[in-house]
Amino acid sequence: MARVLAVVNQKGGVGKTTTSVNLAAGLAGKGRRVLLVDLDPQGNATMGSGIDKRNLARTVYHALLGLSEAASVRARSQSGAYDLLPANRELAGAEIELVELPNRESRLKSALAPLGAQYDYIFIDCPPSLSLLTLNALVAAEEVVIPMQCEYYALEGLTDLVGTIKRVRAHLNPRLEIAGLLRTMYDPRNTLAQHVSAQLETHFGDKVYRTLVPRNVRLAEAPSYGAPAVVWDSASKGAQAYLALAQEILARDAAQEA
């Protein structure tokens, strides 16, 4: 059965999409079967995977509302060898439409259930909020990956995020665990980043991934070519970091199963 990981942080611009797309391609490159779910109405993971979000008849929106099977909205990434449930701004309507539906928090979990056996990993790229869409991801997932910019507002927001994860575990999904916190756009010369990084290690210990993703412009350029950086420029520092992260995740999984 697939390991389902939600990539979550309500703080905006911390690298959720960049992490989702590059981890999906990185693990697919190591022979794993991977599905990436774009759960953000911005549709960035969709565009970053080379799929034009403007020309889609069916998206994850239709799977969430029960209008389509997840398998029928599924697409293949242009490069990177992973599958994708795409999104576009139509998904913004789901925030309001889900409010009145039964089981509004577990719609994604039900939609993904028939696909579980076909994948080794399912990643869910979440929008920058703790709304019904993100709740759906936290109910569907067993693990949470938290990309973290080492800056004050991102650190400050962790309390709310961890509180939400605890509440979801208590009321909706007892299996939910934090898989790890990933330091992104990390500049080792920056004393603020060093300070925040040290606080993360103090509060979260082993939950902090050893892999540090540096600030690297190739990670920001790759989306304009519709490709993950680990495919488009695999020798770049940013791509190398995400390949190392994929390896770290595989090693942790192997250790857990042993």
Add this chain to the structure above:
Amino acid sequence: MARVLAVVNQKGGVGKTTTSVNLAAGLAGKGRRVLLVDLDPQGNATMGSGIDKRNLARTVYHALLGLSEAASVRARSQSGAYDLLPANRELAGAEIELVELPNRESRLKSALAPLGAQYDYIFIDCPPSLSLLTLNALVAAEEVVIPMQCEYYALEGLTDLVGTIKRVRAHLNPRLEIAGLLRTMYDPRNTLAQHVSAQLETHFGDKVYRTLVPRNVRLAEAPSYGAPAVVWDSASKGAQAYLALAQEILARDAAQEA
């Protein structure tokens, strides 16, 4: 009457809060009467203004739902000489609670109406989404300031943002105009940034502010001291850029009124 400006971009981490807090303090420093409304459940503008979001009995949440007058939830910034309607994570509940209320898009406009005569400028710091909270800001405001990181995903998101502004103007608020697009965290050596910046100038012409805000770590450090950078380190490059922007906005306003 106050000019009401919504600081909006559904793309996360582009500098909405940094712009709101530093413009509020920058204009207050030039003798204007300024109110900053934190409309983001993250409460970053509240913390960035030196107010502890965890110890608030009443916030903008209560004003939106009609439980309190806006004047009764108002606080004073620790430094920077502006007033604030604070926010914390309780506001996240409003996204769902507003759905079933009458006039759900104009609740903020009604809440701010009694305060208009007391201020020259009212800024609304929006969350990274095009949800009911942001709609409330777009209905309450006459102008929109769009902070923009010069990167692919932020550029890509402008189409949806401009589309939303047009729909709000057509159905909910005929006065709504784009005041300007602000290039933030700008690194002139970065060809991606140069390319995106050129596209902004082509598509938006004079609507692009002449002021460019450079990437400057002092802007990221100031919030940990609960102060706007224009107060905490006014000589820094980041603070100087925001003071220049305040000047540019005043000059544009004077030209319009002439």
